[in-house]
Amino acid sequence: DVKVTQSSRYLVKRTGEKVFLECVQDMDHENMFWYRQDPGLGLRLIYFSYDVKMKEKGDIPEGYSVSREKKERFSLILESASTNQTSMYLCASSLSQTFYGNQPQHFGDGTRLSIL
């Protein structure tokens, strides 16, 4: 089974802090994604990466950056945390597209981040 592990289940930080969220997958997936999930808004894509050191902005990248130095690890960085970044953060990974189409994403259990 695919395993996507997020470093923390719960995290509390203060405004202005630099926050690091870590994600590791063990299935040699090329693609990795960071989402945030808020009630009524669903899953919103922050950033994704389709290869080591490659990244692309998602729909809401402002205030975030990412790092992918190794294939199995994808980090999300909140440069200067603000209260509106309080949310559930979900990491996912998937294989590359095949002839048939996209491959399913596999998710970690999320990090519930509170910014005070």
Added chain:
Amino acid sequence: EDQVTQSPEALRLQEGESSSLNCSYTVSGLRGLFWYRQDPGKGPEFLFTLYSAGEEKEKERLKATLTKKESFLHITAPKPEDSATYLCAVGTSGTYKYIFGTGTRLKVLA
């Protein structure tokens, strides 16, 4: 604009009362439709992938079907442990992105 809409937003069923959840989509080129189950406080758990109209997938009490405009997740004789939020997502041509619906919250009463 590519879009995914799920209905109903919430559904309450008695144990054993079969029903269907709907996921309708408008995308420029479908490259896969995915169903997930999400329990409170956890990440989505992958259930099914469907690639072409007419395709069906089954797992225990769940059956997913796909047409050119929508997908259904049929739940046969549900049990309380089937209570969860069910999400659908689509992959589209020319992008790595997946478009998610906002989910259907299912509650099965004993």
